[in-house]
Amino acid sequence: MVKLKAPSYLMLGMVRLGARSGYAIKKATDRSTRGFWPTSLAQVYPELGRLERAGLLRRSEDPRGARQRSVYEVTEQGEAALSNWLRSAREAPLQLRDEGLLKLFFADALPREDQLTLVRRQRERAQQAEQVIREEMIPLAEAQATTGARYPAIAAQLGADMYAYARRWFERLEQELTQAGQAYGRDR
Amino acid sequence: MVKLKAPSYLMLGMVRLGARSGYAIKKATDRSTRGFWPTSLAQVYPELGRLERAGLLRRSEDPRGARQRSVYEVTEQGEAALSNWLRSAREAPLQLRDEGLLKLFFADALPREDQLTLVRRQRERAQQAEQVIREEMIPLAEAQATTGARYPAIAAQLGADMYAYARRWFERLEQELTQAGQAYGRDR
DNA sequence: GGAAGCATGTAAAGTGTTACATGATTTT
DNA sequence: AAAATCATGTAACACTTTACATGCTTCC
Numbered sequence: 330m331v332k333l334k335a336p337s338y339l340m341l342g343m344v345r346l347g348a349r350s351g352y353a354i355k356k357a358t359d360r361s362t363r364g365f366w367p368t369s370l371a372q373v374y375p376e377l378g379r380l381e382r383a384g385l386l387r388r389s390e391d392p393r394g395a396r397q398r399s400v401y402e403v404t405e406q407g408e409a410a411l412s413n414w415l416r417s418a419r420e421a422p423l424q425l426r427d428e429g430l431l432k433l434f435f436a437d438a439l440p441r442e443d444q445l446t447l448v449r450r451q452r453e454r455a456q457q458a459e460q461v462i463r464e465e466m467i468p469l470a471e472a473q474a475t476t477g478a479r480y481p482a483i484a485a486q487l488g489a490d491m492y493a494y495a496r497r498w499f500e501r502l503e504q505e506l507t508q509a510g511q512a513y514g515r516d517r
Numbered sequence: 518m519v520k521l522k523a524p525s526y527l528m529l530g531m532v533r534l535g536a537r538s539g540y541a542i543k544k545a546t547d548r549s550t551r552g553f554w555p556t557s558l559a560q561v562y563p564e565l566g567r568l569e570r571a572g573l574l575r576r577s578e579d580p581r582g583a584r585q586r587s588v589y590e591v592t593e594q595g596e597a598a599l600s601n602w603l604r605s606a607r608e609a610p611l612q613l614r615d616e617g618l619l620k621l622f623f624a625d626a627l628p629r630e631d632q633l634t635l636v637r638r639q640r641e642r643a644q645q646a647e648q649v650i651r652e653e654m655i656p657l658a659e660a661q662a663t664t665g666a667r668y669p670a671i672a673a674q675l676g677a678d679m680y681a682y683a684r685r686w687f688e689r690l691e692q693e694l695t696q697a698g699q700a701y702g703r704d705r
Numbered sequence: 706g707g708a709a710g711c712a713t714g715t716a717a718a719g720t721g722t723t724a725c726a727t728g729a730t731t732t733t
Numbered sequence: 734a735a736a737a738t739c740a741t742g743t744a745a746c747a748c749t750t751t752a753c754a755t756g757c758t759t760c761c
Contacts, residue, residue, distance in 0.1 A: 335616045336720095342623040352740050365618040369722055374742055396729045396740060408626075415627050418638060420616040423646075428523045428608040430553040430675070435530035436668040438596075439603050450606060458611075480624040487618070487686055494682045498675060524748095540712050557750055562714055584712060584757045 331383040333410060335421060339366060340376050341385060341403055341411045346478055349391075349400040351377055360469055361481055364462065364488050377401060385410055429454055445506050452499035459492035519571040521598060523609060527554060528564050529573060529591055529599045534666055537579075537588040539565055548657055549669055552650065552676050565589060573598055617642055633694050640687035647680035 339362065340354060348357040351373045358368045377399075380386040385407035391400045403411070429451045436444045462485055470482035527550065528542060536545040539561045546556045565587075568574040573595035579588045591599070617639045624632045650673055658670035 334720095335614075335619055338623070339619060342619075342626070345623075345626065350740075351742090352738095356739095362619060362622055365613050365615045365622075367612075367614075367721095370741080371722070371724095371743080372720090393739075394730065398740065411623070411626055415620050415623060415635065416631055420620070420642070421614075423613075423615045423617065423642075424555075425553050425611075425613050426523075426555075426609075427553045427611045429611065430672060431523055431527060431530075431550060432603050432608070433675075434550055434553075434668055434672040435526070435533075435599070435603060436671075437666045438530070438533065438599055443604055447603065454608075454611075478625045480622055483624075483690065484618060484622040487621075487683075490686060491679065491683065495675075495679065498678060502671065538712070539714090540710095544711095555749095558713080559715080559750070559752095560748090581711080582758065586712065 331379055333383075333385075333414070335366065336368060336372055336376055337380060337385075338411055338414045339368060340373065340380060341407050344386060344401045345403050345408075345411065346473070346481075349402070350398055361466060361485070364458075364466075365484070380407070441506070445503065448499055448503050448506060452496055452503060455492045455496040455499060459489050459496060462489040462492065519567055521571075521573075521602070523554065524556060524560055524564055525568060525573075526599055526602045527556060528561065528568060529595050532574060532589045533591050533596075533599065534661070534669075537590070538586055549654060549673070552646075552654075553672075568595070629694070633691065636687055636691050636694060640684055640691060643680045643683040643687060647677050647684060650677040650680065 339358065343354045343357050346357070348354045351370065354377075355368065355370050355373050358366070362368075377386065377388075381388045381401070385404055386401045387404050388399050388401050391398050432447055433451060436447055439447065466485045467482065467489065470485040474482045527546065531542045531545050534545070536542045539558065542565075543556065543558050543561050546554070550556075565574065565576075569576045569589070573592055574589045575592050576587050576589050579586050620635055621639060624635055627635065654673045655670065655677065658673040662670045
């Protein structure tokens with residue numbers, strides 16, 4: 330019995346959504362789950378092998394000309410495993426690392442002017458992240474929605490909305506810093 | 518010249534805020550930056566050594582009875598390094614891994630009833646995360662604000678507000694799923 | 706007297722990314 | 734003809750966590 334973790338289910342789920350080769354899976358994650366679960370080719374190929382040996386994926390050769398190509402489909406066992414995972418209440422704790430937030434946390438060490446610059450930069454980052462999701466991910470996810478998979482678009486929308494909220498939050502903080510001006514900062 | 522990364526500045530910043538021993542730094546991060554930059558003791562001690570050798574921290578022995586204890590303070594060089602980092606526009610890209618969102622992304626594989634359960638669980642997780650920040654982190658951060666460090670409280674507030682927003686977002690999705698009921702799901 | 710907390714550190718294991726290595730096919 | 738994309742895989746490296754190891758001090 331192999332031990333399955335989130336990346337295993339990511340492969341299973343992606344194959345199920347129609348990304349049949351390792352290369353296609355990597356491309357699909359770059360266009361969809363990258364923001365909350367990135368992956369690299371060096372993870373994809375060994376994991377596909379493991380899942381095949383475990384009987385959760387079935388492999389077949391489907392060359393394109395002289396170029397070899399392995400395509401996968403989810404077996405009944407694989408479907409069951411994915412289903413059980415989706416239904417289970419156990420989840421690895423969310424992990425987040427954001428150097429920008431860390432800087433914000435320590436911003437008291439800066440004079441007020443530089444604090445403002447820092448906050449503005451964080452606002453811009455949130456704005457850009459939102460834009461990438463809206464321009465690159467949502468259109469693709471909505472196209473997918475017409476073929477029956479609604480949740481990729483829902484997840485993308487959640488991401489865009491979260492970044493939009495963060496952007497507004499930083500805007501508000503920017504205003505407060507500008508107005509309350511002289512009251513704060515190292516050089517008050 | 519040593520290479521400094523975000524964890525280095527975390528140590529520097531924490532010592533600056535008054536966490537003078539390795540143990541105290543670890544405790545402080547658990548109570549403040551854990552949500553956006555966690556750390557472990559196995560990182561803290563070697564990094565403190567590096568920073569001392571690089572001249573950014575000054576170490577002194579301050580035993581408590583027979584128990585040894587090294588306490589640190591930030592040197593002028595350390596202050597400058599922290600300042601430069603805070604002012605620099607380069608940040609490591611935000612990294613996020615959330616198994617819950619990954620499940621949401623693949624939720625089309627479930628019957629509608631189980632989709633609802635999944636969404637409800639994510640709502641509860643967001644709710645709990647918000648509660649932990651409000652109960653455990655904000656009070657401490659606000660106490661700190663009275664001693665001049667305002668940003669720890671700002672960062673904590675941002676975290677709480679983000680989770681509150683996510684909670685409301687999941688609530689809305691729950692309602693939509695309940696109402697639009699029979700239209701969606703594997704078993705439509 | 707025992708449990709919880711203070712205090713420091715190392716070793717092993719796990720997880721993941723980047724770089725290397727190779728080559729075919731399609732698009733410009 | 735060159736560039737981009739498709740396609741597969743491995744090796745080396747980086748970063749982090751968990752477990753191990755030890756022992757003092759304070760609170761109940």
